[in-house]
Structure formats: C-alpha cells, structure tokens
Amino acid sequence: MPSLVCCSPSPTFKTSTVPSLSAGLRFIELTISAPLGLSKRSLAPAQTTGKKKKLDLFKVKDIESLSLYDVLGGLPFTVTPEDVKKAYHQACLTYHPDKTGLTEDDPVFLSVKKAFDTLSDPAKKRTYDSSANFDDSIPPADCPERKFYAMFGDCFKRNERFAVIKSVKKQRRKSTSKKDDKPPVDPNYCPPFGDDNTPIDQVNQFYSYWINFESWRDFTLAASKKKDHDVEAAEGRDEKRWMMNEIRSEATKMKKAEVKRISDLLERAMNLDPRLRREKVRVAREKEEKAGKEEREKREKEEKEKNEKEEKERIEKEEELERKTKQANLKAIKDKEKKLLRKQKNLFRKLAMKAFETGGENNWSSLIEANDEVEFLVEKLDLMTLPALSSALGGSEDNLDVSGIAVVRSAYQSTKSGAENAYLQEQSLKLKRAEEAKLKEEADKAARAPKPWSPAELNALHKACKKYPVGGGGKWDIIANYINQTLALPVPRSKDECLKEWNVICKKNAEIAAAKYDDNKEEETKVIEEDKKDNEGWSPDEIKDLQAALKKFNSKMEKNERWSKISRFVATKNKKECVEKYKEIRSSLKK
Known part of the structure; x- marks a missing residue:
C-alpha cells in the first residue's frame, strides 16, 4: 500500500484590520443545511440550499454551540478573508456595544469578534477547520x-x-504530434x-x-x-x-x-473496487493469452526449424545418393569402355600383324616399323576412331582386307603430325614457364641482396658502436634501432646487417693497421679516416650541411627556433650536436 503524505499547516499570516463600525441591520440570514461531513451547527455550507431564516444571536441560548461560520452569518467553508471582513462589518452594525448599549464583555459581541479573529487569519482558520466536528469514519472493509x-x-x-x-x-x-x-x-x-x-x-x-x-x-x-x-x-x-x-x-x-x-x-x-478487480482479471487474462501466444509461436518456430532441418537433410541425402549413383554409373561406363577399348586394341593389333604377314600394296618395310606405327596408333586413338581402322582391315581375321594397310599408314601420318604439334606447343610452354621462374628467382635474389651502406649509415653505425659497448644485453638490437630512428630509413636495417657490416669494418681496420698507416689507403677505409680526423663523428657532408644551414637560418631568428631548424636541415645531427660543432668551429677560427 503506497504511503500517503500529510503536510504541516501553512505559515501564519497577519490578522486583517477590524473594519469601522456603523449603523446597520440587526438580523442576519443563516442557511439551515450544513456542509458534507459536518454537523448542522459545526460549519456553514459552501452552497446554500433549502429555506433561509433570520437568526438573532441575542435569542440563542447556547451561543457556544454555534460554529464560527454561523456566528458571522452562515459563511461557507471556502470563505475568503475579504468575505470574512465584510461579514464582520455587517455583524458589528448589529452587535457592537456602540449599537447595543451593552458592555464590551457582552458574550455575543465577544463571539463575533472571536469568529472574525479566527476566520480572517488563514493559519487560525486552518487550525479551526481541522478541529471542527468532522466525520472521521471510513467505510468498513466488508462493505457490500x-x-x-x-x-x-x-x-x-x-x-x-x-x-x-x-x-x-x-x-x-497538451497537443501531441502523434494522433495515437x-x-x-x-x-x-x-x-x-x-x-x-x-x-x-x-x-x-x-x-x-x-x-x-x-x-x-x-x-x-x-x-x-x-x-x-x-x-x-x-x-x-x-x-x-x-x-x-x-x-x-x-x-x-x-x-x-x-x-x-x-x-x-x-x-x-x-x-x-469492482472496477480494479475486473481490470486485474483482464490484465491477468491478457498476460496469460500473451504467454500462450508466445508459447505457440515458439513451438511453431521450433517445429518450422525442425521441418526445415529434416528437409535439408533429406535433400542432402538424396543429392549424395544421386552423386554416388552417378559415380557408380560413370565408373561402370568407364570400365566398360576400357574393356571395349582393350578388346579393340587387341583386335587391331591382330589384324595389322596379319595384314603385314599377308603382305600387299603399301605394306610396312619391316616388322619393327609395323609394330611402331601400330602401337603409336593404339596409344593415341580412342574407342571412337580405333574401330574404323579395324573395319578398314576387314573387321576380323576371316575377312582380312590388306588394302586397309594404306588407310592405317595414312592415319599414322596424320596422327603423328598432330601429336608432334601438340608436343612442340607443350615444350614451348614449358620453356616459357622456366624462363619466367628464372626471372622471378633473380628478382627475389636481388631483393634479398644486402643494400650498400651509405656514408651516413656507416657514420651512425660507428657512433652507435661507440655509444653502446660490448657487454650490454641485446646490443645489436639497440644499435639497429638507433640507426633506423636517427636516419629514419625507409627500409630499416636489421641487427644481422649491422653486425655483418661492423665485422667488415673491423676487418678493414685490421688490414689498415697491418699496412702501418699507408698514405695511399683504399676508398673503403674512408669512414675510419674521417673518424680519425673528426673526433666528434662529423663527416664532410654533414659539416657542409651545417654551414649551409647557418647561412640559411641567420641569427636574427629566435634562438631555439633557429637551432631546431638547423638540426632538421642536418638530418643526422640533433640540436645539441649542431650547437657544439658551431662553437668548436667558431673557436678554431678565432685562433
């Protein structure tokens, strides 16, 4: 059962000013009927019905039995402070001591004043309305x-x-965009x-x-x-x-x-409430119908899926059976054709050898020649053409026709010519494929071949080897990463390439040392010579790039921005190295 909230009374308002007194009527009208839930004398009705009669408060024996609304002339429960003020003004014209000649302790006037003080103050009126005779009863739980x-x-x-x-x-x-x-x-x-x-x-x-x-x-x-x-x-x-x-x-x-x-x-x-009970039954029935509908739809869906699956399996089985039947029939046909072909080959051999032994026009010059041509035809011809040659030789040994030798030899020549052309085409295709494979292999080999090292790469390799000495874990991986990141190579160098090239350099250095610093050193020792001339690892090309950058980006630029652009221009050096080299060159020029 949801909880009900009751609030506290409204804040107290200031009491209205008492209106001025003047002469007026001595009687007021009082409605007989009372509002719903109140006793006849407790509160005045919101709407007046029935007969009206004049009430003289001086004639009321027990004025305390009247409600404050009755005292002010039968005001309704929903009366406003302005209406209370007007009613009080009218009552004062009748009951004020100035009009009656009585003292201010007159109980009638005190009741009128009390009614005004209470009903003109919203807070006091609410308290009074809350405490008036009200029917607090509620219908029983077994109400019919x-x-x-x-x-x-x-x-x-x-x-x-x-x-x-x-x-x-x-x-x-409120208006809504959707009609439904x-x-x-x-x-x-x-x-x-x-x-x-x-x-x-x-x-x-x-x-x-x-x-x-x-x-x-x-x-x-x-x-x-x-x-x-x-x-x-x-x-x-x-x-x-x-x-x-x-x-x-x-x-x-x-x-x-x-x-x-x-x-x-x-x-x-x-x-x-019968309406809520009926609604509860209706909702339960709809829920049950919905659940039943969903259950039916679920069963129908499962039945449909089951039927589709069974139908699919049936079709697959029929297709598999048909495929196997076709394969079996095809195998039987092929076996039969092989058997017939073998029979035709044997018949053709017998007839050809019989015709050779019998002799005749266009006969073979030797048994070897006859055997070669006959076996060639037996190998190349099929079941559609081979019986025709047997028929040309008579079809059987009893009906042997030696004139068919000419037909057999002619068939050999034409078949051989076609076989040679096919052979030549096959050989040409093989040669072409071999040539393409060779070219592809050469291209792959060239792609796998190591690329020559540029001076910048050699210089970076030398610096990395000095920076990362022997003994560190994964040294050559670090060196390879250093070279690739420093030079931003499109095709990065692997650690194996770096190791191999360093071994070559070390070998050349050993040869140079054995030659006792010969002045006519070979070109491949150029990297080592440049390293000896420039302890900082600057190659002539790098120094040249630095000089060009110093001219291009003059000293009028902001200092940090200038050296950043110079370091980017000299791709292989950072900003700190460029500044140090510039200071070194400047100090050497001053000397």
Whole structure:
C-alpha cells in the first residue's frame, strides 16, 4: 500500500484590520443545511440550499454551540478573508456595544469578534477547520458491493477538503504530434469517484491522485483541548513551554493517526473496487493469452526449424545418393569402355600383324616399323576412331582386307603430325614457364641482396658502436634501432646487417693497421679516416650541411627556433650536436 503524505499547516499570516463600525441591520440570514461531513451547527455550507431564516444571536441560548461560520452569518467553508471582513462589518452594525448599549464583555459581541479573529487569519482558520466536528469514519472493509460507490464516494469527497493541492476542474490536455498517443496526465487532476461504468483510465487517475494525497489538517487545537491546556493562561514561561511540548506531542500522534486513516481508506477502496478487480482479471487474462501466444509461436518456430532441418537433410541425402549413383554409373561406363577399348586394341593389333604377314600394296618395310606405327596408333586413338581402322582391315581375321594397310599408314601420318604439334606447343610452354621462374628467382635474389651502406649509415653505425659497448644485453638490437630512428630509413636495417657490416669494418681496420698507416689507403677505409680526423663523428657532408644551414637560418631568428631548424636541415645531427660543432668551429677560427 503506497504511503500517503500529510503536510504541516501553512505559515501564519497577519490578522486583517477590524473594519469601522456603523449603523446597520440587526438580523442576519443563516442557511439551515450544513456542509458534507459536518454537523448542522459545526460549519456553514459552501452552497446554500433549502429555506433561509433570520437568526438573532441575542435569542440563542447556547451561543457556544454555534460554529464560527454561523456566528458571522452562515459563511461557507471556502470563505475568503475579504468575505470574512465584510461579514464582520455587517455583524458589528448589529452587535457592537456602540449599537447595543451593552458592555464590551457582552458574550455575543465577544463571539463575533472571536469568529472574525479566527476566520480572517488563514493559519487560525486552518487550525479551526481541522478541529471542527468532522466525520472521521471510513467505510468498513466488508462493505457490500451495492453500497460501495455511494459510501466510498462520499467519504473521499469529505476528505478531499483537506488537500494541500486542490484537484483541477478537468484534465489539461497538451497537443501531441502523434494522433495515437495519449495526452500526458496532469498529476493534480482528480476525476470523480464515478460508478461501475467509469473508464479504467479515470479510475487509475483517481487512485493515483489519492496515493500522492497531502493533507493540511492541523491537530494543534484538538490536542490542546484533549490535554486541557490553555497556553495563554500559563503562569510562567516554563509552564507555557511544557504545555506547548505536550500539545505538540499529542498533535503529532493525531497526525499519524490521520495518515493511517486516509491510508486505510485508500487501501480498502482499492481492495473492494469492482472496477480494479475486473481490470486485474483482464490484465491477468491478457498476460496469460500473451504467454500462450508466445508459447505457440515458439513451438511453431521450433517445429518450422525442425521441418526445415529434416528437409535439408533429406535433400542432402538424396543429392549424395544421386552423386554416388552417378559415380557408380560413370565408373561402370568407364570400365566398360576400357574393356571395349582393350578388346579393340587387341583386335587391331591382330589384324595389322596379319595384314603385314599377308603382305600387299603399301605394306610396312619391316616388322619393327609395323609394330611402331601400330602401337603409336593404339596409344593415341580412342574407342571412337580405333574401330574404323579395324573395319578398314576387314573387321576380323576371316575377312582380312590388306588394302586397309594404306588407310592405317595414312592415319599414322596424320596422327603423328598432330601429336608432334601438340608436343612442340607443350615444350614451348614449358620453356616459357622456366624462363619466367628464372626471372622471378633473380628478382627475389636481388631483393634479398644486402643494400650498400651509405656514408651516413656507416657514420651512425660507428657512433652507435661507440655509444653502446660490448657487454650490454641485446646490443645489436639497440644499435639497429638507433640507426633506423636517427636516419629514419625507409627500409630499416636489421641487427644481422649491422653486425655483418661492423665485422667488415673491423676487418678493414685490421688490414689498415697491418699496412702501418699507408698514405695511399683504399676508398673503403674512408669512414675510419674521417673518424680519425673528426673526433666528434662529423663527416664532410654533414659539416657542409651545417654551414649551409647557418647561412640559411641567420641569427636574427629566435634562438631555439633557429637551432631546431638547423638540426632538421642536418638530418643526422640533433640540436645539441649542431650547437657544439658551431662553437668548436667558431673557436678554431678565432685562433
């Protein structure tokens, strides 16, 4: 059951100024009927119905039994401070001591003044309204269905008067781009309790409003009466504080009881409401139908997938059976053709040898020649052409026709010519493929061949070997990375290339040392000579680039920017090395 929230009373407003007194009527009209939920004498109605009669407060025996609304002339519960002021003004024209000649202690005038002081102050009025005779009862939990709408509808209507946020008259609708979309619900809209035919959306909105219901009902006055404490009559500050604490504690308890009462009312209504029960049954039925539909769709999908799988397996089996049958038939046909071809070959050999032995025109010069030509034809011809040659020789030994030798030899010549052409084409294709393979191998070999080392690469290798001496882990990997990063090579050098080239340099250095520093050193020792001439590792090309950069980027530029551009111009040196070399050259020129 959702909790209901009740709020504290509104802040106190200043009491309105008492209007001036003047002559007027002595009687006021009082409505007979009382507002819903109140006793006839407790509060005046919001709307007057029935007969009206004139009430003379001087003739009322027990003026304390009248409500403050009755005292001021039967004002409605929703009266405003301005209306209270007007009613008080009219009452003073009748009951003020200046008009009656009585003293200011007149109980009638004191009741009128008390009514004005209370109802003109919103905070005091709220406290008074909260403590007036109000029907706090709620319908029982076993309320019969035929009385449900009347009993609970009246009860909700009674308690709605205490709402902090009054319900709007009707639902405010906002425009929406989609016609099918429902307009947003105003949380402050509370439709009527309705009857058995009220749409479920309005029923839900009604209960939504009451679930978030906030009450302003203040029990301070009721608690004060229950504890029989009059704070204004306290003899001292301590007694007044004690009374206020007692009243506050009792008011808190009564407030909690009020929250529980509204909560019980809402809970009973929602449990007994036939509309909510029907909606619950409908939702459960729809949920069950939806679950059944989903289950049917799931079964249909599984059945469909199962049928598709079985159909696919059946088709695959049929295709496999058909393929195997075709293979078996093809094998049988091939076996039969082989058998027939073998039979035709044997028949052709016998007829050809018989014709050679019999002799005749165009006969073979020797048995070897006859055997070679016959075997060539037997190897090259198939089942479609070989029987024709056998027929030319008579078809059988009994019907041997030696004149067919000419046909056989002619067939040999034509078949041989075609076989030679095919052989030549095959050989030409083989030679072409061999040539292409050779060219590809040479290209791959050239690609794999080591590229010659440039002077810049040799210089970087020499510097790296000096910077990273023997003994460090992964030395040649570090040297290779140094060269590749320093020179930004498009094709990086591997550690094996660096090691191999360094070994070559070391070998050349050994040969140079053995030659005792011969002046006519060979060109390949150029890197070592430059290193001896320039301890800093600067080659002539690098010095030349430095000089060109110094001319291009003059001293008028910002210092840091100038040396950054100079170092980029001399690709193999950083900014620090360029500055140091420049200082060295300048100092040598000064000497």
